[in-house]
Amino acid sequence: MAVSMNNEKRKVVINPVTRVEGHGKVTIQLDENGHVERTRFHIVEFRGFERFVQGRMYWEAPIIVQRLCGICPVSHHLAASKAMDVVEGVDQVSPTAEKMRRLMHYGQTYQSHALHFFHLASPDLLFGFDAPVEKRHVLAVLAEYPDVAKKAVLMRKYGQEVIKATSGKKIHGTGSLPGGVNKNLSIAERDALQAEVDTMIEWGVEGLELCKNVTKADLDNLAKFGTFESNFVSIVAEDGCMDLYDGNLRAIDADGNKIFDQVVPADYLDYIQEEVRPWSYMKFPFIKPLGKEKGWYRVGPLARVNACDYIDTPIAEKERQEFMALGGGRPVHATMAYHWARMIELVHSAEKMKELLADPDLQGTELRRKGERRNRGVAWLEAPRGTLFHHYEVDDKDQITLANLIVSTTNNNEAMNEAVRVIADQYLDGKEITEGLLNHIEVGIRAYDPCLSCATHALGQMRLQVQLTDADGKLIDEKLRG
Amino acid sequence: MSTPGELNILVLGYGNPGRQDDGMGPAMAEAVQRLAMPGVSADADYQLNIEDAAHMAEFDRVLFVDASIDGEEPFACRRVAPGADIAFTSHSVSPESVLAICEDHFGHSPETHVLAIRGYEFEFAEGITSRAKSNFEQALAFVQTLIRGWKEERNG
Numbered sequence: 001m002a003v004s005m006n007n008e009k010r011k012v013v014i015n016p017v018t019r020v021e022g023h024g025k026v027t028i029q030l031d032e033n034g035h036v037e038r039t040r041f042h043i044v045e046f047r048g049f050e051r052f053v054q055g056r057m058y059w060e061a062p063i064i065v066q067r068l069c070g071i072c073p074v075s076h077h078l079a080a081s082k083a084m085d086v087v088e089g090v091d092q093v094s095p096t097a098e099k100m101r102r103l104m105h106y107g108q109t110y111q112s113h114a115l116h117f118f119h120l121a122s123p124d125l126l127f128g129f130d131a132p133v134e135k136r137h138v139l140a141v142l143a144e145y146p147d148v149a150k151k152a153v154l155m156r157k158y159g160q161e162v163i164k165a166t167s168g169k170k171i172h173g174t175g176s177l178p179g180g181v182n183k184n185l186s187i188a189e190r191d192a193l194q195a196e197v198d199t200m201i202e203w204g205v206e207g208l209e210l211c212k213n214v215t216k217a218d219l220d221n222l223a224k225f226g227t228f229e230s231n232f233v234s235i236v237a238e239d240g241c242m243d244l245y246d247g248n249l250r251a252i253d254a255d256g257n258k259i260f261d262q263v264v265p266a267d268y269l270d271y272i273q274e275e276v277r278p279w280s281y282m283k284f285p286f287i288k289p290l291g292k293e294k295g296w297y298r299v300g301p302l303a304r305v306n307a308c309d310y311i312d313t314p315i316a317e318k319e320r321q322e323f324m325a326l327g328g329g330r331p332v333h334a335t336m337a338y339h340w341a342r343m344i345e346l347v348h349s350a351e352k353m354k355e356l357l358a359d360p361d362l363q364g365t366e367l368r369r370k371g372e373r374r375n376r377g378v379a380w381l382e383a384p385r386g387t388l389f390h391h392y393e394v395d396d397k398d399q400i401t402l403a404n405l406i407v408s409t410t411n412n413n414e415a416m417n418e419a420v421r422v423i424a425d426q427y428l429d430g431k432e433i434t435e436g437l438l439n440h441i442e443v444g445i446r447a448y449d450p451c452l453s454c455a456t457h458a459l460g461q462m463r464l465q466v467q468l469t470d471a472d473g474k475l476i477d478e479k480l481r482g
Numbered sequence: 483m484s485t486p487g488e489l490n491i492l493v494l495g496y497g498n499p500g501r502q503d504d505g506m507g508p509a510m511a512e513a514v515q516r517l518a519m520p521g522v523s524a525d526a527d528y529q530l531n532i533e534d535a536a537h538m539a540e541f542d543r544v545l546f547v548d549a550s551i552d553g554e555e556p557f558a559c560r561r562v563a564p565g566a567d568i569a570f571t572s573h574s575v576s577p578e579s580v581l582a583i584c585e586d587h588f589g590h591s592p593e594t595h596v597l598a599i600r601g602y603e604f605e606f607a608e609g610i611t612s613r614a615k616s617n618f619e620q621a622l623a624f625v626q627t628l629i630r631g632w633k634e635e636r637n638g
Contacts, residue, residue, distance in 0.1 A: 052606050064500070064608075066500075067498060067499060067500020067501070067606075067608070068500065068606070073528065115531075119532065138532065138575075139579060139582070139583070142583060142586065142587065143586075146586075146587060149587070150587045153532050153533050153535060153536055153583070153587070154533070154536060156531065156532065156533040157533040157536050157537070160533060169526075170525070170526065170527050170528075171499070171508055171526045171527060171528060172499065
């Protein structure tokens, strides 16, 4: 990462954000006195999301939406399938279909959280935010913590194997489709996954302990780092239990009071509104009854752990209680607490996989149901990074005429801007901009792990571009790295 | 499947088939799979990542296949040396890094090459462009020749 700024009206541009997928740009506008005047986290992707699927046959959606994102294709695959269940007139898929999808989803969550914590966040936590560039990478973790890192590799691999066994293949899986699934889990597949699942729980707990230990060791700093208060939004089950795959929407305020609860997918537009701002390609959703000034919120692991009443697996529930004690009766607001919450969910996902693998419904033969066709389908799930909304309108010729997708990163858009503002305010005073200081901003963004949907990663493309602009926006310097 | 003593080869193509020419890596994996060459396994993924180190440790030779944005036409192939270079995203890892992880943590260092097929368009759309298709066909012929050569080398 390189840094550039001019000395009159200082405008610091970091572009793109390292270790955040795709292409993002942070702009910090300083005033003449060196104080932070304004910050913006630009995301220049997501173009064409909704238009990409317009005109396609509705049953194609679960397959083609996976191509939007190379990081969380399973989440899009399942969210589109659930929305198209509604279009297909299926209000409840078969137990086999439901459990196959859940297994796929927990496999995805497990591997994604392992990737996020061990590969993306752990260098910051283990080596410090000011560590040199060569330390801020998973390869440094591999070098200094080989046992931890090797387990992380194998955890990722296990999650990918679950996805392959449930969706058919790693790329463009076809496992889930409107009304159900196209395969069950064979005994051989089950046995292979069952043989390792206890180890996956054990390693998950070790990872969680590591996260807790490094967090507690620097609790004063980490609790303040980039921290601000907000509302939280998450799906929960009807009884308030954490449910990453299905449920209704709950929103809580900064004190933990419910703003709304048990909102069903079809009614989402009554509760969530999206604001367009001229400087960003991405919308800014907010809780409609609160308005755009007060209604912005956070999603993702921290929101889910804060919003749920309990977790229905024993280890994760015990850990949730310990975590929530940090808030002293209120939600936990620390940005860096995302990682701790994420690791609780990782353990929960492993526990759920074990539970599912023991369920004979996975070998059932009722794979798909049919109903009376409808023209509108809305569904959601909790993707690893947060709530994912899929809304489709389908005409009588079975073609998609409208798609509205609110992805996790969009839900967290205002929150990430706020995190950047707080961190810039805390660490940038306008006198000296160092790589270490700027890495603080990236550490904050990484807590949310925005998925910038830039699955194009062809050789030669991942360059680091740094631009220096003057107060009028004129480019006065540019650096490329990589 | 390979037989005892036979060279065990992995062709791993990666990229996003929903991004036009970026799909050439997975397309190569599919093409190699269809050829059903003894001892040759093919796999595809969106991105190369560090768990691939555990997978490649099971093979004698590995060929990574990716699209390139500004590389040589129609393709370029080079031997990969292990190295811990720093990428801008850890969501994907370079071939050098994956090989280094494989060697250091899985006790095996397969001879590894990367084949970069020149692509031209990388927008949200399906299908490889006609210009890239020509490069792809030449690359596929090259892969078959390369694998034959590796096998002949092994068999003396």
